[in-house]
Amino acid sequence: xxxxxxxxxxxxxxxxxxxGNNAHMMYIFNRNGVCLLYREWNRPxxxxxxxxxxxxxxxxxxxxxxxxxxxxxxWYQVFLFTPFVIWIFGGWKMAERLIQYRDSLSSVExxxxxxxxxxxxxxxxxxxxTNTYKLSFMETPSGIKVKECxxxxxxxxxxxxxLG
Amino acid sequence: xxxxxxxxxxxxSGGLIFYKDYGSAGRMDTNDxxxxxxxxxxxxxxxxxxxPVSGCTGxxxxxxxxxxxxxxxALTVVKLVIEAYPKGPSTGGAAVGSKLxxxxxxxxxxxxxxxxxxxCAVRFNxxxxxxxxxxxxxxxxxxxxxxxxxxTDYVLKNPFYEMEMPIRCELFDINLAQAxxxxxxxxxxx
Numbered sequence: 001x002x003x004x005x006x007x008x009x010x011x012x013x014x015x016x017x018x019x020g021n022n023a024h025m026m027y028i029f030n031r032n033g034v035c036l037l038y039r040e041w042n043r044p045x046x047x048x049x050x051x052x053x054x055x056x057x058x059x060x061x062x063x064x065x066x067x068x069x070x071x072x073x074x075w076y077q078v079f080l081f082t083p084f085v086i087w088i089f090g091g092w093k094m095a096e097r098l099i100q101y102r103d104s105l106s107s108v109e110x111x112x113x114x115x116x117x118x119x120x121x122x123x124x125x126x127x128x129x130t131n132t133y134k135l136s137f138m139e140t141p142s143g144i145k146v147k148e149c150x151x152x153x154x155x156x157x158x159x160x161x162x163l164g
Numbered sequence: 165x166x167x168x169x170x171x172x173x174x175x176x177s178g179g180l181i182f183y184k185d186y187g188s189a190g191r192m193d194t195n196d197x198x199x200x201x202x203x204x205x206x207x208x209x210x211x212x213x214x215x216p217v218s219g220c221t222g223x224x225x226x227x228x229x230x231x232x233x234x235x236x237x238a239l240t241v242v243k244l245v246i247e248a249y250p251k252g253p254s255t256g257g258a259a260v261g262s263k264l265x266x267x268x269x270x271x272x273x274x275x276x277x278x279x280x281x282x283x284c285a286v287r288f289n290x291x292x293x294x295x296x297x298x299x300x301x302x303x304x305x306x307x308x309x310x311x312x313x314x315x316t317d318y319v320l321k322n323p324f325y326e327m328e329m330p331i332r333c334e335l336f337d338i339n340l341a342q343a344x345x346x347x348x349x350x351x352x353x354x
Contacts (some may be wrong), residue, residue, distance in 0.1 A: 072231065073230065131221050
């Protein structure tokens, strides 16, 4: 929007470029709200310290789940909190590819991996977007054990970096 | 089948000032809608806090299995004339604008004479419109913008309307019903 015609300052941040397709952060929480894993790849802005950030993130998820369960116009959903939650922050393409990846798994693999059979199942809401980032998440009905595992860390890192 | 399930308008403090249901399951009473509206207000604010990059203005679209929620924020244009430092581009209006947090969303400016800078800031006034609709319903942003136009025409220009108070304007109701109906017809025809 331009009012006087000469110089213009764009109010929105620079458009999402190649870097924006990569993940910003990833969180894994258990059902008690304890952050089991936190990884970040690209996070220029920090407003809170690590503990507060994780607490706020879990609170946001929890409240959005109860909000969507209540707001659901089709049927009444029982508000459950399943054991493990995976959160991935990322750009537009990243989220799409994750969903494609998840959908491409056969049902046998999904059961053995504990991957949801339907998008965002276990809960009504599976992603939201703002003007700067998109957040996607999924839940696993069975548990994933996250340990300090070198192989897991390197593979995860490679996978996420390869997504861009 | 309804394309839009419900429409909410909330004021800058998170209070629900308008709610209309267009055929959801209908198990929400007035208290529920008030609670959801204020909950959405705080979720919106938290999502700005958690942004990994600066300039985030909050949730625009929330995708769930059975519905989409589109949110639109009303803008206010504030024009100000302030005196700026005359020397050099780095101390001009842009620099002043960037130093004032209030002007972080400064949209356009012009340094008219050497020492005067006119700043025109566009900022969100806090009023939020959001619709709950079927997943993947197209053109909801346009509908929300149209509803915002109706709000400015028939609510804000109503001399009996008090700001931040619940909306009870007949003309707004009539035009809103028409807009939603029109949207539904175009959607069915597509």
